[in-house]
Amino acid sequence: MNVRKLPRFLIAVVLFYIVVEVLYRTEILNGYLLHIINLSLIYVILATSLNLINGITGQFSLGHMGFAGVGAYVSGSLTTLILKLSVTNPASMLPFLLSIIAGGVVAAFVGFLIGFPSLRLKGDYLAIVTLGFGEIIRTIFNNIDAVGGPRGLLGIPKFSNFTVILVAAFLTVVIIRNLIESSHGRAMLSIRENELAAELVGVNTTRYKVMAFTFGAFFAGIAGGLLAHLIQLAHPTQFGFIKSVEVLIMIYAGGVGSLTGSILAAFGLTFLSEGLRLGIRALADATGLPIGGEWRMVVYALLLIFIMLFRNEGLMGMRESRIIKNVEVD
Amino acid sequence: MGSIFSLQQILNGLQLGSIYALIALGYTMVYGIVRLINFAHGDFFMIGAYAAYGSFYMFNALVAGRSGTLAFLVLLAAMIGGASIAYLTNKFAYKPLRYKPKLSSLITAIGVSMFIEYFFSALPAIGPSYRSFPDIIVRKEIRLGNAVISNLVIIDLAVAAILMVGLTLLVRKTTLGKAMRAVSQDKDAARLMGIDIEKVISFTFMVGGAFAGAAGLLAGMTYPRIFPYMGILPGLKAFIAAVLGGIGNIPGAMLGAYIMGIAETFASAYNSLIGEGIAFAILILVLLIRPRGLLGEKIADKI
Numbered sequence: 001m002n003v004r005k006l007p008r009f010l011i012a013v014v015l016f017y018i019v020v021e022v023l024y025r026t027e028i029l030n031g032y033l034l035h036i037i038n039l040s041l042i043y044v045i046l047a048t049s050l051n052l053i054n055g056i057t058g059q060f061s062l063g064h065m066g067f068a069g070v071g072a073y074v075s076g077s078l079t080t081l082i083l084k085l086s087v088t089n090p091a092s093m094l095p096f097l098l099s100i101i102a103g104g105v106v107a108a109f110v111g112f113l114i115g116f117p118s119l120r121l122k123g124d125y126l127a128i129v130t131l132g133f134g135e136i137i138r139t140i141f142n143n144i145d146a147v148g149g150p151r152g153l154l155g156i157p158k159f160s161n162f163t164v165i166l167v168a169a170f171l172t173v174v175i176i177r178n179l180i181e182s183s184h185g186r187a188m189l190s191i192r193e194n195e196l197a198a199e200l201v202g203v204n205t206t207r208y209k210v211m212a213f214t215f216g217a218f219f220a221g222i223a224g225g226l227l228a229h230l231i232q233l234a235h236p237t238q239f240g241f242i243k244s245v246e247v248l249i250m251i252y253a254g255g256v257g258s259l260t261g262s263i264l265a266a267f268g269l270t271f272l273s274e275g276l277r278l279g280i281r282a283l284a285d286a287t288g289l290p291i292g293g294e295w296r297m298v299v300y301a302l303l304l305i306f307i308m309l310f311r312n313e314g315l316m317g318m319r320e321s322r323i324i325k326n327v328e329v330d
Numbered sequence: 331m332g333s334i335f336s337l338q339q340i341l342n343g344l345q346l347g348s349i350y351a352l353i354a355l356g357y358t359m360v361y362g363i364v365r366l367i368n369f370a371h372g373d374f375f376m377i378g379a380y381a382a383y384g385s386f387y388m389f390n391a392l393v394a395g396r397s398g399t400l401a402f403l404v405l406l407a408a409m410i411g412g413a414s415i416a417y418l419t420n421k422f423a424y425k426p427l428r429y430k431p432k433l434s435s436l437i438t439a440i441g442v443s444m445f446i447e448y449f450f451s452a453l454p455a456i457g458p459s460y461r462s463f464p465d466i467i468v469r470k471e472i473r474l475g476n477a478v479i480s481n482l483v484i485i486d487l488a489v490a491a492i493l494m495v496g497l498t499l500l501v502r503k504t505t506l507g508k509a510m511r512a513v514s515q516d517k518d519a520a521r522l523m524g525i526d527i528e529k530v531i532s533f534t535f536m537v538g539g540a541f542a543g544a545a546g547l548l549a550g551m552t553y554p555r556i557f558p559y560m561g562i563l564p565g566l567k568a569f570i571a572a573v574l575g576g577i578g579n580i581p582g583a584m585l586g587a588y589i590m591g592i593a594e595t596f597a598s599a600y601n602s603l604i605g606e607g608i609a610f611a612i613l614i615l616v617l618l619i620r621p622r623g624l625l626g627e628k629i630a631d632k633i
Contacts, residue, residue, distance in 0.1 A: 124366075124367040124432075124436055125621075127436060128367070128569065128573075128613065129613065129614060129617065131566070132566070132609075132610035132613055132614070133610070135610065136607055139607060143603050241562075242444070245444060289454075291452075292451070294449075294451045294452035295452045297448035297452075298449050298452055301442075301444035301448060301449075304437065304440070304444070305438055305441040308427065308434050308435075308437050308441065309426055309427065309438070312430065312434055
């Protein structure tokens with residue numbers, strides 16, 4: 001056994017928590033910045049869970065936000081419409097957490113179902129099917145009147161706070177890391193490297209592909225639930241194709257197969273995105289020119305193209321930071 | 331009864347199918363030759379519509395009143411617009427990745443698609459909002475029993491038919507067509523035979539782009555509203571049509587597109603939600619039951 005084994009990642013996360021809390025309490029960090037940090041952490045969950053499907057198992061999902069949408073709508077309906085929880089009541093925290101988990105479980109079930117047709121599909125076809133699935137989910141939300149239809153589900157209580165989101169992100173990364181470092185994770189990696197060879201050495205590729213989709217969808221559902229309870233809204237457009245591509249950009253910018261990369265890219269791109277939003281608005285105000293928010297997405301698209309053309313492996317490649325790794329693997 | 335399966339609905343379906351067919355051909359040709367789903371193909375369609383829109387106002391002053399010449403010039407502009415963007419996309423985004431893993435090109439294609447859409451809606455001259463498409467040809471209608479046939483139906487079907495016949499002749503009868511077929515069968519052997527592969531690929535993209543551009547004009551005339559994101563859904567549906575027919579197979583794309591057009595028209599007449607979802611339902615069914623499509627050949631995994 002490894003004697004030097006330290007919970008490095010736990011220590012890092014606790015330090016991060018203390019620093020952010022202290023800065024917030026001393027009002028160096030304002031509510032807006034804390035909100036961006038919360039968003040970044042939700043994107044950490046989305047990016048690492050998508051990385052499990054796309055990066056580790058080598059599948060190609062374009063509908064990740066569809067799973068998040070399922071989580072958001074299920075947990076949002078539970079807390080808002082069925083249980084009618086209120087933030088002021090401290091006893092509401094437990095039912096809220098259970099609702100979030102319920103959202104994750106339903107999303108996982110949907111992921112399990114989507115995993116099946118994916119068994120016969122590779123690369124581009126899988127991309128189209130998952131894209132189609134995401135669009136179908138969006139269309140369904142758009143047409144269910146009970147959850148607001150095209151108006152979205154409004155008035156969701158703001159239960160998500162920094163502590164809850166950070167703990168969820170921490171658990172997600174740890175669980176996915178442990179999964180990757182287990183024999184199941186090795187099996188998933190072998191599918192990415194060479195599916196035919198993996199099958200020949202006895203890896204049940206079907207089982208592991210469905211497993212990756214189910215786990216990935218579960219965490220995406222959790223992230224969707226947390227997002228809905230952070231911005232107090234679940235809206236069909238939040239879970240469309242473009243949003244899925246934003247998460248996709250994160251994992252390719254960070255490096256496919258690297259959780260460290262996904263975490264860094266989730267923070268980097270969320271801050272970049274907000275920076276661009278503010279920067280473009282400031283520029284438009286200063287010059288009086290009609291510069292629209294669409295330029296933000298133009299920058300995103302160019303970023304994706306340039307990563308693919310000039311730095312295919314992303315920021316981290318397949319490397320993992322020592323802080324995140326649990327066991328030393330060569 | 332009778333309202334869903336009427337002659338009117340069949341005509342509407344064929345009209346929609348013609349537009350899908352022109353887009354699907356580009357998908358299938360490009361896939362056949364470089365094994366890439368060109369996600370940006372739907373945006374070539376959008377560019378075609380905008381090129382037609384712009385050129386209409388440009389030429390309208392030059393050839394006032396002669397609507398036949400005008401329509402021809404606008405069609406030409408739409409096709410050139412589609413072909414140029416296809417050429418540029420291939421040259422700058424796909425060519426450098428030709429021998430990299432396939433997924434890189436696919437992700438780049440998504441990036442290119444997003445770039446075109448948002449760049450166009452960010453440009454102040456174009457903007458994200460809807461524009462109404464001008465009447466390039468005066469609408470006329472003929473009553474036939476219960477159905478109303480507009481001259482647009484006939485124009486859409488005719489333009490699509492002429493282009494498809496032209497493409498078939500190009501692929502079957504010309505040297506360039508022979509080179510295209512050779513490259514799609516075996517790139518390396520084609521290169522050994524002295525075929526300039528990059529030139530053939532580039533040409534294929536341009537033909538596909540030109541067809542998508544023509545489809546953009548037809549769609550603009552038929553459903554007179556254009557906007558920068560108009561290519562996303564027709565692009566996806568045309569792709570599904572190509573898969574239904576057997577991707578890489580030219581007659582298959584045409585067949586799949588007409589089936590899709592008719593299926594979608596019928597389904598929308600029944601229920602709009604089903605109409606929106608039927609394309610994806612078809613896709614999932616095809617992939618589960620017959621992944622190679624109706625006319626596609628079975629491909630074995632190479633070890």
